[in-house]
Amino acid sequence: MSEQRVTRRQFLSYTIMGVGGFMAVASVMPMLRMAVDPVLQVEAGGDFIATTVKVDELTNEPTRVDFQFEQEDGWYTSNVTQTAWVYKDDKGEIIALSPVCKHLGCTVNWNSNKDHPNQFFCPCHKGLYEKDGTNVPGTPPRGPLDRYKYKVKDGVLYLSRRASAVRGA
Amino acid sequence: MRWTAQDFSTFTLSKEYIDTVLIPMVPISFDERGKDAASGSEFIQMIAIEIERQFKGRILLLPSFVYFLNFSDQDKKMLLTKWHHELTKKSFKHLFFISSDQSWKSIVEQLKGELIWIPSIPLEHLDGTNKMAIIDNQVKQLLNFFVEKWQAAEDVNA
Known part of the structure; x- marks a missing residue:
């Protein structure tokens, strides 16, 4: 028999330390997990969506580019189709404009109205935009068309999911 | 605009710009016509949603x-008259019903309303891209129809 006797006091303090420690770990662990969560998260393909358009195919004439992605809303997953008018400006920069009219949200089209060639035309209330998306004064829209952010990877055009507003473009 | 709280707020703020109502007509039936009815409903609703997206x-x-498909013509007329009455009371200038059921044609005509009639295309066996292409194609033709109607009304007022 071992001579080391555990006193009542020691036994109690070990037990309390053990149980207390266990409880402390149990409460701290989830917090730690949450703190490092962003690091552990797998990057879900980024915020850019691949289009079917190759960058070399783009000209200085705006062309319609449709791209699709899945969007989760609660537990409902839906397919979202976005449209962009894409062209290269004089400096060769790619411009990807949102077709959503800044007035009330109709879809604008390039060069669709005979009276207003080489402009974006909104069929709802006759809003007009220049090629770079600037709204033509005197027509209903109050601001320029939104723009998508873009990336080029292996010659393919990638666009952001949402277009964002431009100021004084 | 759609019938959502958010769009309704926009609607109340910009009433003078939103002068057109679009109503998809959707049939229900549980007999042998059920499948066609369902297929037609699906088609019409997709078309309507796409039109709304273009002309939001x-x-x-x-x-x-x-x-219900087994409603009598009289029932149908009575129902539609009520809808028509409520909607024309408000400031809407244009009222369009959209349906793939031909039996509405004469009823809508009697009410002096506009019916967009499109024969339904079964979409159940098509995948997403083909479905979209078909809907897109149909909608493209309808867009001009709307623009022409609006233009015609403006020409009368001018």
Whole structure:
């Protein structure tokens, strides 16, 4: 028999330390997990969506580019189709404009109205935009068309999911 | 605009711009015509949603006008008259019903309303891209129809 006797006091303090420690770990662990969560998260393909358009195919004439992605809303997953008018400006920069009219949200089209060639035309209330998306004064829209952010990877055009507003473009 | 709280707020703020209502007509039946009815409903609703997307700022897309295929013509007429009456009371200048059921034609005509009649295309065996291409194609033709109607009304006023 071992001579080391555990006193009542020691036994109690070990037990309390053990149980207390266990409880402390149990409460701290989830917090730690949450703190490092962003690091552990797998990057879900980024915020850019691949289009079917190759960058070399783009000209200085705006062309319609449709791209699709899945969007989760609660537990409902839906397919979202976005449209962009894409062209290269004089400096060769790619411009990807949102077709959503800044007035009330109709879809604008390039060069669709005979009276207003080489402009974006909104069929709802006759809003007009220049090629770079600037709204033509005197027509209903109050601001320029939104723009998508873009990336080029292996010659393919990638666009952001949402277009964002431009100021004084 | 759609029949949502958010769009309704926009609608109340910009009433003068939103002068057109679009109502998809959706049939229900549980007999042998059921499948065609369902397929037609699906098709019409997809078309209506796409039209709304194109003309969001001028068209208010209402929830569907739902009816049973075994309603008599009289019932149908009575129902539609009530809808028509309520909607024309408000400031809407253009009222369009959209359906793939031909039996509405004469009823809508009697009410002096506009019926867009499109024969339904079964979409159940098509995948997403083909479905979209078909809907897109149909909608493209309808867009001009709307623009022409609006233009015609403006020409009368001018």
